[in-house]
Amino acid sequence: MSDHAIEHGHGVHAHAITEDHHPGAAVYLLVAVVLIVLTAMEIGVFYAPFLQAWLVPLLIILAVLKFILVAGFYMHLKYDSSVFTTLFAFPLLLAMMICGSLMLLFLYLGHHAG
């Protein structure tokens, strides 16, 4: 086995994952502009009387878009190893399941009577 062993400091990595380069300032600025527009749209939706019936789905869609933009570009998930995306996505999914379950249980199933 010793012939298979490696000296300290000389790694062998069959599965090494290379991180891509991050985007430049131009992309960051563009994302910022889109974020501002989306936030302005959120506020517009909030104040527009004729959109009140669609308030919840519209706000959720806009928030999800902002979330994806920040996570994808500013947190570099679009460019980095997919390991990080997994590390974020799985707990996020679980967190949403917990939120959904609790709201379902309290607002519609067993505990709504208080």
Place this chain on the structure above:
Amino acid sequence: MAAQPKALHLEQANYLEGGGIYGWLTTIDHKRIAVLYGISALVLMALGGTEAMLVRAQLIVPNNHFLSADFYNQIFTMHGLTMIFLVLMPLETGFFGNFLIPLQIGARDVAFPRLNALSYWIFLLGAIALNLGWIFGGLPNGGWFGYANLTERAYAPGINIDYYDIGLLILGVSSVMSALNFFVTIVNMRAPGMTFMRMPMFIWALLVTVILILLAFPALTVGLIFLFADRYFGSHFYEVIAGATPMLWQHLFWIFGHPEVYIMALPAFGMISEVLPVFSRKPLFGYPMMAYSIILIAFLSYGVWGHHMFATGMGPVADSAFAITSMLIAIPTGVKVFSWIATVWGGRLRFTTAMLFALGFILEFTIGGLSGIMHASAPIDLEQTDSYFIVAHFHYVLFGGVLMAILAAFYYYFPKICGRFMNETVGKWHFWLTTIFFNCTFFPMHFLGEWGMPRRIYTYAPDMGWNFWNKFESISAFCLGASFLLFFANIAWSWFNGEHAGADPWDARTLEWSIPSPPPIYNFVKVPVVHSRDAFWVEKYGDVEASGLGEKRVNVEFLPPASPEEVAGIHIPAASLYPILMAGAIFLAGLGMLVGWFRLVFMGLGLLAFCAIAMSFEYREWGEDNPHQVSESFLGLDNRKLGVWSFIGSECVFFASLISTFMVYKSRSIGVPDAQILNIPLTSFSTFILLMSSLLMVLALAGFQRNNRFWGTFWLFGTAVFGLIFLGGQVYEFGSFYHEGMLYNSNLFSQCFYTLVGFHGFHVFIGVVWLITVAIAGMKGKIGSKRALSVELCGLYWHFVDIVWVVIFTLIYLMRTINRA
């Protein structure tokens, strides 16, 4: 200031030698930290066992008043808390996990050695906080799950529940830190060639366990924070009078609590999966299915919490859903039991003490599992819940299962830990006495439960028909306790006088047995390359299926002894005093909360911040990339970045628990203030500011990555300023609400709002401190390498805080008019 890594000398090689008491207090070596965990947990096991003896002494005869009723409540509560949080978990993850993870994956240490030491000291001080009532009176007395609203100040006015609350909060911090550390270590520090499907099963079990810890503890933390707020700030998170419901606590507790069962069970599964193959001289049967079963158990464990709450009236739909998921979890568990039996089947068995305990585990755990399946059925559960049947069930799982596995691992790994065998004769006596008296103590509890004896009952009338079995159980329990005296004596005697063990005394299969016993401080002088599962066995005998009997060893020098030159070439991180100081600071803050002296809280937090910043400067390559670590890592990723992402994952569950509480309670809040008070124009402005701070953050990163220190530092300070503006807006908002009469405890809306938005603001504050620290480092020229990782890490946290605000702004502010009621 910066602590330099130390070059080693050959005479320092044994991890147990040298350093004196100061060396142990400042150690960051995973093996020494493991030993510290082990000693602490064994002392606490003796305490928890004594508490169990007191419980049985109280129940030995009817109408007994050996203990007062209140002290009895304290004793059974402390027994549960001690055994779960201070014995089983620390022994499995703290002791065996710390010792074995680096050794089994071929690493020199864990990913974050200082964090590892910090975790231990926080654990120790958390254990002390939980037990302060022994000195000052008033131990926790609400049962280990401390059901609301009995824990509210009105019904529990003493300090008992405060010890519970603060103690568990502190212990939770320790557990999450350890979990994060082990997760990164296992994922990124495996030896070359050790793919997931070549990892020892114990490593699989711990990997999934730490994921459970990271994603389950935040729910408990939120529940405890609400309890703290109720008790100290007069809020009503669990009180019906304010429109709230005590059911919230039960949900938050069991969202943590059922995964917690597997946090204790999975490492035990892993330990057994190491012991059985070695003493059967066969590879583990069905390795891939064993690994997948662990994953499936963990996944399902998040969907079964409601089976602890069948009696609370969740309704038929919820009951059915939780019943189905609870029954499903029996399938992967059954796969594991059959795989263990198949591993032993046809093997050439060696009945060492470790093997006996492992076989005992299979039997006892299966009994506990079978009684557990019964509780997946809501109608049966309704009859058995809160009866002694439940006490029997969980003792078969946690004692007959988990503790038996721990004992097997003790006898198995003792030679590796200290270089000496435990006495086998005494060990076998220990095994038989423990097994016999364990069953005598706990099996009749099934009958007592069915005959109506309630769990936690203080005493009972003589005509209930429970007298004989209670006396029988108590006498058996005393004998069971006595059998553990043999165990403790065996450890103490064998540590100094046991027969010397070589590197591989059991002819074992995994990497840790390829190095000397006790291991050298650096673990492996050369990092091994792994070519198969059971890597050491294959190196010895050429084939994973070989029995090893009468077969010639292919390679007798798997890892040859180190030469002085090779040892001198190894550098290990220097010891640090900061972990113990930081733990002390957290303890001070906790103590301040306990006694309601908030000056002490701020002193503790201040000392904590100082130590954290000072410790960060201990790194020789502060703010720089660590290409050495990255090139050696399994995934080619930086440990620190993996660590921050893991932390962010854990934070998702934390904020999810806070947000869902707000959403659930919004429609239950009584009277004003309500969501109409929220100032949308002001908050819209704050939202723009925070979003733009994220832009500045990435511009700072881009600046440093282009080696433009001036602009990098400029944008970092800019980000911090924008963060401060956001915080200023929040302070103004909170202040105006207060002037309008919206106090923290005005109603459900106000307390949920202040807690959620306040915690987000606290995160922003931490981010600002971090930003300023990094910016100062940037000014001093400590950042400027290609990727400027320290800026990127700070940025990840900052952007996460930003996207949490995106969610809060939408759900809390813009949807303020949406109200189901």
